Amino acid sequence: MPPNAAEAPAEITVRDLRAGYGRHSPPALGGLTARVPRGALTALVGPNGSGKSTLLGVLAGVIRPASGTVERRPGAGRPAFVVQRSAASDALPLTVREAVAMGRWARRGPWRPLTRRDRAAVDACLERLGIRELAGRQLGAVSGGQRQRALVAQGLAQESGLLLLDEPAAGLDRPAQDRIRAVLAESTAAGTTVVQATHDLDEALAADHCLLLAGGRLLAEGPPAAVLTPAALDRAWAVPRPQRVTVNEVQAPSVETTSPSMRFGSEPG
Numbered sequence: 308m309p310p311n312a313a314e315a316p317a318e319i320t321v322r323d324l325r326a327g328y329g330r331h332s333p334p335a336l337g338g339l340t341a342r343v344p345r346g347a348l349t350a351l352v353g354p355n356g357s358g359k360s361t362l363l364g365v366l367a368g369v370i371r372p373a374s375g376t377v378e379r380r381p382g383a384g385r386p387a388f389v390v391q392r393s394a395a396s397d398a399l400p401l402t403v404r405e406a407v408a409m410g411r412w413a414r415r416g417p418w419r420p421l422t423r424r425d426r427a428a429v430d431a432c433l434e435r436l437g438i439r440e441l442a443g444r445q446l447g448a449v450s451g452g453q454r455q456r457a458l459v460a461q462g463l464a465q466e467s468g469l470l471l472l473d474e475p476a477a478g479l480d481r482p483a484q485d486r487i488r489a490v491l492a493e494s495t496a497a498g499t500t501v502v503q504a505t506h507d508l509d510e511a512l513a514a515d516h517c518l519l520l521a522g523g524r525l526l527a528e529g530p531p532a533a534v535l536t537p538a539a540l541d542r543a544w545a546v547p548r549p550q551r552v553t554v555n556e557v558q559a560p561s562v563e564t565t566s567p568s569m570r571f572g573s574e575p576g
């Protein structure tokens with residue numbers, strides 16, 4: 308981890324990024340400018356619908372920006388992207404080990420035989436996520452939390468310099484959350500740049516860097532403790548969502564009325 312993530316060189320620089328899901332949807336990201344420091348853990352924080360997953364999708368290259376720029380460090384390889392649990396198909400006829408081994412395809416090419424080094428990397432990732440004993444089980448037949456750990460292991464198995472994760476610890480029990488937190492810390496210590504979306508304030512506060520999103524824009528970025536102030540969180544949860552503007556009709560902005568699902572560590576549950 309760099310001593311000061313704000314001073315670390317940028318892994319990614321995003322400028323005036325606009326992205327969405329077609330002409331008929333409101334823009335998910337409406338002019339976002341931010342930087343992701345290299346070799347650090349960056350937390351993406353913001354209300355539901357603020358654009359965290361969309362930003363991860365753009366950084367992963369699976370969502371094409373409508374405009375703006377995304378600059379990666381020169382020579383950077385393909386990112387590894389760990390999607391949310393609900394997006395993973397439970398129906399795939401794969402064992403946990405095979406699912407993790409798919410992470411090696413990024414290097415080896417799909418369906419290519421694994422080398423000894425690939426198999427060692429898969430074993431190490433199973434071990435790091437504490438799912439080695441599940442290796443032979445069908446992915447669709449393990450619990451949601453175990454499957455989620457398998458997906459994180461698959462992301463790690465790619466050995467990418469940029470690991471993107473969409474709420475990797477959501478819904479996991481405390482030991483599994485702690486394990487993922489430790490694994491991500493090890494990854495950044497080894498020089499990997501990690502970006503994770505999270506709704507867990509403790510997790511966000513433990514990151515090196517934080518981007519606070521609201522309404523598809525950056526509200527604040529910097530050290531988590533400086534960004535995630537009660538005032539900033541109140542602001543984030545009060546930002547109106549972007550609205551689609553149609554001919555002859557200007558929709559009034561709607562204000563998010565649900566209270567933040569975030570909690571401060573010192574507050575009772």
Ligand SMILES: Nc1ncnc2c1ncn2[C@@H]1O[C@H](COP(=O)(O)OP(=O)(O)OP(=O)(O)O)[C@@H](O)[C@H]1O
Nearest residue numbers: 328332334335353354355356357358359360361362
């Ligand atoms: N597949 C989709 N098609 C159309 N609109 C979408 C799609 N996915 C997301 N959106 C919209 O894009 C905006 C940003 O959504 P996004 O999923 O990026 O937010 P988020 O911050 O990750 O939310 P959450 O915390 O709920 O995961 C929202 O207004 C959402 O409704």
